[in-house]
Amino acid sequence: MTTETTAPDEPWRDPRLSTARRVRDLVARMTQQEKIAQLQGVWTGIDAAGEMAPHQHEFAVTPHDFDELTRHGIGQLTRVFGTRPVAPEVGAHSLARTQRKIVEASRFGIPAMVHEECLTGLAAWQATVYPSPLCWGATFEPDLIRRMAAKFGESMRRLGVHQGLAPVLDVARDLRWGRVEETIGEDPHLVGLIGSAYVAGLESAGVVATLKHFAGYSASRAGRNLAPVPIGPRELADVLLPPFEMALRAGARSVMNSYADNDGVPVAADQTMLTERLRDEYGFTGTVVADYFSVAFLHKLHGVAADREDAAAQALTAGIDVELPTVDCYGEPLLAGLGSGRVDQALVDRALTRVLTQKCDLGLLDPGHSPVPEAGVDLDDPESRALAREIAERSIVLLHNDGVLPLTGKRLAVIGPRADEPGAMMGCYSFPLHVGVHHPDVPMGVEVPTVLDALRAEHDVVFARGCPVLGGTDDEIAEAVATARLSEVCVVVLGDQAGLFGKGTSGEGCDIPDLKLPGRQEELLEAVLGTGMPVVLVLLSGRPYDISRQIDRLAAVVCGFYPGEEGGPALAGVLSGRINPSGRLPVGFPGAGSSQPSTYLAATLGTRSEVSTVDPTPLFPFGHGLSYAPATWVAVGCEEREWPTDGTCRVHVVLRNDMEIATSEVVQIYLHDPVAEVARPVRQLIGAVKVDLAPGQTRTVTAELHADLTAYTGRTYQRQVDPGDVELHVGTSSANVHSRLRLTMTGSPRVVGFDRALVPEFDTP
Incomplete structure (x- = not known):
C-alpha cells in the first residue's frame, strides 16, 4: 500500500523542493516587519544577567512584551542555557515552550535559531568544562579536538540549540591581551589546523559553527581589548586570515565580525572585508552574525555612524545579516531606514535569504518540525569526562626538568593560590566563571578536582596557599615558607583568575601592562625558592608569564594553561610519571623584559640584534615541550x-x-x-x-x-x-x-x- 504525498499550497513548506525555491517563495510572501524580524536576535534574560558582553547594560534593550515582539517572528534566541544556571532538561522544555509561542504567534510559524557559547564545551550549567583553546593547540592533535566538538555538539542539538559561537580563530599577537586564553596559539597554521578540526566536529553534529572574530581583533595596539588595530594588509592576509580560510573549507556556516577597526575602518561596517573578501573571494554562503552590540558600536563607540539608523544601514551594507544579541539597530531604526531610502530593500532581502536558507537547511521550515527535546540529556556523562581528561593529559607541557620529575615517594609541600581552587582549571568562557560567578549560592554543577585533591590521592602532602592571585599578606607568605621546609619537594601552583571586564587577571577585558606574574605570586615563588628546597612550578594561566628571573633555580616547570574539569588529575599524572607529557607550546614564553608583544613570526629585524637593547628571544619558544622519554x-x-x-x-x-x-x-x-x-x-x-x-x-x-x-x-x-x-x-x-x-x-x-x-x-x- 502506498500513500500519496500532497504538495502544500505554499511551496516554501514543501521539503521536496530545493532550498533556493522554498526560500524564494517565502521571501516574496513576507512583509517588511516580518523580514526584519528574522534579522534580529532576542536576549530575554539580559536584564537579570551579569556582565557577559562589553557595555551590555548600556546597549541592551530588554523586550518587555514578548508576545508583541514575537508577532512578526524572531530570527535568533540568545543564550537560553548560558544566561543563568538552569538544569538541562528544565531548560530544554522551557526552550520548547518558547519556540511554540514563537511558532503560534507569527503568521508563518518559523522557529527561532538558538545560539550558545561553546568555547570550552557548551556553556551551560552541569555541562562538561573541557580544556581551553590554548590546550587544544598544545595537543597538536586535530582529531582529538574534532571528537570533542562532535561530542558536545550532539548534546547541543538534543537540547534544541542550533548554533555555537565558536571557535575563536584569532592568532595571538600580543600576550598582554586578555583574550589570549581564548586563542589556539600564535601560529596561523596551528590555529587553522586545530580550529578547522573543531568546526568539522561541531558541524558533524548538525550545529552551525561560528568563526570569530573576523578579522584582526587580536592585533590591537598595546594588547588592549576592543582597541584600534594598526595592521597592514600583509599581516592580515598572511597571519590573521589563513585560519579562517582553513575553517571555512572545513564547512563552517557562520562568521562573526571583529569588534575592532582595522586602520580606522570598523569591521562591522567594512564591505571590503565582509562581502568582497568573505563572499566574493572566499565563496562563503552562510550567515554573518554581529558580535554582541557591534552594530550599535558603530554609532556609540566608533563614531562612524550618525545614529542607530545609519549604523544599521552601514552594517547591512557591509554584510552583517543578523544583529546579536538582542534587537536594537535592526528593529525600528532599520525600518525607518527603509522608509527614508537610506537602506536598500535588496540588502534586507539578501540578508533574509541567507537567514532563511540556513533555517531551511536545519529543518526549521519543514511542516513536521517539532521543538520537543529529547529526555534525559546528561551534559557531563562519563564519556565526556573521559574525553576532557584525555585532552588535558595530551596538552600538558613540560617546559623544564632538572631530573626531579617524575615525583616518586617524596613528601610534598603544595603551595600557591591555584593549588586548591576548582576555578583555576577554567577560562573566562566556561559556564562557572562566565555565568556561575553571578550566582554564588548555586553549586558549580560539575565536579572539578583541584591539583591539591589529585596530589593528595597519590602523595604525602602538606599545603599552604601563600597568597591569593591578587593581594595577600606577609604572614601568608611566611606560612608558605614554613610549610615548604616540612617537605622534600615543593610544588608551587601559580597563575591566573579568569574573568570578564576587570573581574580577573585573564579573560575578555582583562588586559595587562606587562607579563609579570599577577599580584604577589612572584614574591611567593622567590620566598619558597629561598628555602633551598627543590621547587616544581605548575602554571595554570591564560597566557605565558615571565619566569626568566627564576628559571635557573627551578627544578621543573609544568604548564597546564586552563586544562578543564579533569585538569587536576591530569597534572598529577604528569607530575607522578603515570603520564609521559606530550604537549607542545602553542605560544612562546617571554624572556627577560616581560612587556614585549612579539611572537616567533618575526623577520630578521624582529630578532635579537646589536642595534637594540631589547632582546625578544623567548625563554621557551613556540613548539617547545619536553618528555620523560624523548624520541x-x-x-x-x-x-x-x-x-x-x-x-x-x-x-x-x-x-x-x-x-x-x-x-x-x-x-x-x-x-x-x-x-x-x-x-x-x-x-x-x-x-x-x-x-x-x-x-x-x-x-x-x-x-x-x-x-x-x-x-x-x-x-x-x-x-x-x-x-x-x-x-x-x-x-x-x-x-x-x-x-x-x-x-x-x-x-x-x-x-x-x-x-x-x-x-x-x-x-x-
Missing part, C-alpha cells in the same frame, strides 16, 4: 632537491623510541625563505604532526608538501609562489631545528588564491 631522531631527508612551483616535495623523518615507556613526538616543519619580495618571517610553521611511539618502536613519518605552502603576499598584494632557493627546517620547536633541507623551487611564479593547498599530507604508518 630518538634517526634520520631526516627529502627525496627531491628541486621543488616545482606547482608541485610537491616529500620529507621523511625516522623516529625511534629507545626508552621503556611510550612516548610522543611532534614533528614540526618550518619554511625559511631567504630571499623574497618582502621581508618574511625567519621561520614559519607549514606542517606538524604528533607521532606516538611504543617502547622500542621505530616509525617513519612522510610529509608531502605542496608548493602552495610557501605562498606569501607580495608587493602587488597578491598571494604568490616564487621560484628560487628555500629551506625546510625540521625539528621539535621554532628554535630547535634538527635538519635544514635546502631545495630549489623551479618553474614559473604563480599567483594562488582561496583554493590553494593549505595543509600537507602526512603518512604515519
Whole structure:
C-alpha cells in the first residue's frame, strides 16, 4: 500500500523542493516587519544577567512584551542555557515552550535559531568544562579536538540549540591581551589546523559553527581589548586570515565580525572585508552574525555612524545579516531606514535569504518540525569526562626538568593560590566563571578536582596557599615558607583568575601592562625558592608569564594553561610519571623584559640584534615541550632537491623510541625563505604532526608538501609562489631545528588564491 504525498499550497513548506525555491517563495510572501524580524536576535534574560558582553547594560534593550515582539517572528534566541544556571532538561522544555509561542504567534510559524557559547564545551550549567583553546593547540592533535566538538555538539542539538559561537580563530599577537586564553596559539597554521578540526566536529553534529572574530581583533595596539588595530594588509592576509580560510573549507556556516577597526575602518561596517573578501573571494554562503552590540558600536563607540539608523544601514551594507544579541539597530531604526531610502530593500532581502536558507537547511521550515527535546540529556556523562581528561593529559607541557620529575615517594609541600581552587582549571568562557560567578549560592554543577585533591590521592602532602592571585599578606607568605621546609619537594601552583571586564587577571577585558606574574605570586615563588628546597612550578594561566628571573633555580616547570574539569588529575599524572607529557607550546614564553608583544613570526629585524637593547628571544619558544622519554631522531631527508612551483616535495623523518615507556613526538616543519619580495618571517610553521611511539618502536613519518605552502603576499598584494632557493627546517620547536633541507623551487611564479593547498599530507604508518 502506498500513500500519496500532497504538495502544500505554499511551496516554501514543501521539503521536496530545493532550498533556493522554498526560500524564494517565502521571501516574496513576507512583509517588511516580518523580514526584519528574522534579522534580529532576542536576549530575554539580559536584564537579570551579569556582565557577559562589553557595555551590555548600556546597549541592551530588554523586550518587555514578548508576545508583541514575537508577532512578526524572531530570527535568533540568545543564550537560553548560558544566561543563568538552569538544569538541562528544565531548560530544554522551557526552550520548547518558547519556540511554540514563537511558532503560534507569527503568521508563518518559523522557529527561532538558538545560539550558545561553546568555547570550552557548551556553556551551560552541569555541562562538561573541557580544556581551553590554548590546550587544544598544545595537543597538536586535530582529531582529538574534532571528537570533542562532535561530542558536545550532539548534546547541543538534543537540547534544541542550533548554533555555537565558536571557535575563536584569532592568532595571538600580543600576550598582554586578555583574550589570549581564548586563542589556539600564535601560529596561523596551528590555529587553522586545530580550529578547522573543531568546526568539522561541531558541524558533524548538525550545529552551525561560528568563526570569530573576523578579522584582526587580536592585533590591537598595546594588547588592549576592543582597541584600534594598526595592521597592514600583509599581516592580515598572511597571519590573521589563513585560519579562517582553513575553517571555512572545513564547512563552517557562520562568521562573526571583529569588534575592532582595522586602520580606522570598523569591521562591522567594512564591505571590503565582509562581502568582497568573505563572499566574493572566499565563496562563503552562510550567515554573518554581529558580535554582541557591534552594530550599535558603530554609532556609540566608533563614531562612524550618525545614529542607530545609519549604523544599521552601514552594517547591512557591509554584510552583517543578523544583529546579536538582542534587537536594537535592526528593529525600528532599520525600518525607518527603509522608509527614508537610506537602506536598500535588496540588502534586507539578501540578508533574509541567507537567514532563511540556513533555517531551511536545519529543518526549521519543514511542516513536521517539532521543538520537543529529547529526555534525559546528561551534559557531563562519563564519556565526556573521559574525553576532557584525555585532552588535558595530551596538552600538558613540560617546559623544564632538572631530573626531579617524575615525583616518586617524596613528601610534598603544595603551595600557591591555584593549588586548591576548582576555578583555576577554567577560562573566562566556561559556564562557572562566565555565568556561575553571578550566582554564588548555586553549586558549580560539575565536579572539578583541584591539583591539591589529585596530589593528595597519590602523595604525602602538606599545603599552604601563600597568597591569593591578587593581594595577600606577609604572614601568608611566611606560612608558605614554613610549610615548604616540612617537605622534600615543593610544588608551587601559580597563575591566573579568569574573568570578564576587570573581574580577573585573564579573560575578555582583562588586559595587562606587562607579563609579570599577577599580584604577589612572584614574591611567593622567590620566598619558597629561598628555602633551598627543590621547587616544581605548575602554571595554570591564560597566557605565558615571565619566569626568566627564576628559571635557573627551578627544578621543573609544568604548564597546564586552563586544562578543564579533569585538569587536576591530569597534572598529577604528569607530575607522578603515570603520564609521559606530550604537549607542545602553542605560544612562546617571554624572556627577560616581560612587556614585549612579539611572537616567533618575526623577520630578521624582529630578532635579537646589536642595534637594540631589547632582546625578544623567548625563554621557551613556540613548539617547545619536553618528555620523560624523548624520541630518538634517526634520520631526516627529502627525496627531491628541486621543488616545482606547482608541485610537491616529500620529507621523511625516522623516529625511534629507545626508552621503556611510550612516548610522543611532534614533528614540526618550518619554511625559511631567504630571499623574497618582502621581508618574511625567519621561520614559519607549514606542517606538524604528533607521532606516538611504543617502547622500542621505530616509525617513519612522510610529509608531502605542496608548493602552495610557501605562498606569501607580495608587493602587488597578491598571494604568490616564487621560484628560487628555500629551506625546510625540521625539528621539535621554532628554535630547535634538527635538519635544514635546502631545495630549489623551479618553474614559473604563480599567483594562488582561496583554493590553494593549505595543509600537507602526512603518512604515519
